[in-house]
Amino acid sequence: MATENETKDDLTPITVITGFLGAGKTTLVNYILKEQNEWRICVLENEFGEVAIDDGLVAESLDAPEDLITMDNGCVCCSVRGDLVRTLGQLASRRKDFHAILLETTGLADPAPIIYTVQTNPKISDHFYIDSIVCLADCKHLGAHLDEKKPDNSINEALQQVAFADKILLNKIDLVKVEEKVELEERIRHINKFATIIETERSRAPLDRILGLKSFDMESILSYDPGFFDDEDDKKIHNLELVQSVGIRFDGELHAQYFNMFMMDLLRTRAADLYRTKGLLSFHGQGDTKFVFQGVHEQINFGPARNPWKKDEKRENKFVFIGKNLDRKELTEGLMECLYKEDGDQ
Numbered sequence: 001m002a003t004e005n006e007t008k009d010d011l012t013p014i015t016v017i018t019g020f021l022g023a024g025k026t027t028l029v030n031y032i033l034k035e036q037n038e039w040r041i042c043v044l045e046n047e048f049g050e051v052a053i054d055d056g057l058v059a060e061s062l063d064a065p066e067d068l069i070t071m072d073n074g075c076v077c078c079s080v081r082g083d084l085v086r087t088l089g090q091l092a093s094r095r096k097d098f099h100a101i102l103l104e105t106t107g108l109a110d111p112a113p114i115i116y117t118v119q120t121n122p123k124i125s126d127h128f129y130i131d132s133i134v135c136l137a138d139c140k141h142l143g144a145h146l147d148e149k150k151p152d153n154s155i156n157e158a159l160q161q162v163a164f165a166d167k168i169l170l171n172k173i174d175l176v177k178v179e180e181k182v183e184l185e186e187r188i189r190h191i192n193k194f195a196t197i198i199e200t201e202r203s204r205a206p207l208d209r210i211l212g213l214k215s216f217d218m219e220s221i222l223s224y225d226p227g228f229f230d231d232e233d234d235k236k237i238h239n240l241e242l243v244q245s246v247g248i249r250f251d252g253e254l255h256a257q258y259f260n261m262f263m264m265d266l267l268r269t270r271a272a273d274l275y276r277t278k279g280l281l282s283f284h285g286q287g288d289t290k291f292v293f294q295g296v297h298e299q300i301n302f303g304p305a306r307n308p309w310k311k312d313e314k315r316e317n318k319f320v321f322i323g324k325n326l327d328r329k330e331l332t333e334g335l336m337e338c339l340y341k342e343d344g345d346q
């Protein structure tokens with residue numbers, strides 16, 4: 001809560017960026033950093049996955065590396081909630097250096113405890129306020145995640161993310177037919193009748209429709225969840241064990257063709273269970289080019305990173321697979337088989 005002399009205008013706005021795994025959150029953060037040149041923005045990144053990849057991809061868009069803070073000891077809405085309080089507490093003394101804070105949550109975060117923490121902890125609420133909760137909705141895959149059956153006492157993260165947003169970006173409209181888009185929009189409207197819905201491709205929303213609008217509204221949250229401020233013990237739990245993360249990292253150069261075959265085979269058989277795949281890779285015969293691999297179920301993007309490998313940088317391949325029924329041993333062995341070997345017996 002702001003002190004008597006301090007109104008909301010004196011506090012620093014936080015835009016919470018939420019949405020299921022792979023919906024386009026990092027794409028939105030990078031887009032905002034590129035487009036909003038007049039503001040100095042601080043980015044708080046919380047990524048789900050044993051190996052962090054997004055921090056590197058966001059850092060490429062920032063002028064000052066200290067403007068990116070990563071919170072990687074768990075999911076920001078659960079175990080890392082203490083981290084959020086600590087991080088924002090430390091940021092309070094230099095918050096006036098920034099026009100805005102972007103808080104990118106993990107794709108499995110429940111926004112409710114984050115909102116609760118910011119609203120009720122004076123270490124945060126004396127200095128910051130929530131400007132907006134922006135939810136990225138992946139037109140292609142959100143419907144299936146909303147349909148997922150969870151155990152009775154567990155929340156459906158995708159549903160919570162839609163329900164608690166005041167701005168919903170209907171993203172990846174390029175991947176669906178108009179009818180599918182309309183059907184998803186109706187479904188979203190059914191869950192959340194207050195949020196503004198904006199159609200986007202590559203998360204490109206007009207910035208004046210998502211930033212600096214003070215559009216976060218506690219009343220609409222309470223109308224969805226009248227028990228929002230009630231005792232937490234009565235609430236459904238966030239069961240992160242339903243989704244696994246397998247992180248794999250190893251040195252060396254990959255054989256492009258072998259890697260391609262491995263990934264194609266994996267996606268052909270496991271796409272439904274593979275919610276998210278990310279990688280930073282080094283390929284034999286590609287000089288200093290660093291490659292980025294991005295997968296969301298069967299949709300994959302693969303191409304050069306903005307910055308090449310630095311001169312003294314270790315050529316390490318990093319992967320993270322997030323989903324259900326993942327076999328760490330099989331994935332590790334499969335990837336190791338894709339390493340390029342000098343002796344030519346591939």
Ligand SMILES: Nc1nc2c(ncn2[C@@H]2O[C@H](COP(=O)(O)OP(=O)(O)OP(=O)(O)O)[C@@H](O)[C@H]2O)c(=O)[nH]1
Nearest residue numbers: 021022023024025026027107172201202203294301
């Ligand atoms: N076709 C298409 N791809 C998109 C669009 N927006 C984002 N993507 C791609 O979707 C993939 C995931 O995007 P991210 O921005 O990394 O998603 P995220 O929500 O940050 O993912 P997590 O942090 O893993 O939850 C990337 O390959 C993006 O390039 C879009 O509008 N259309």
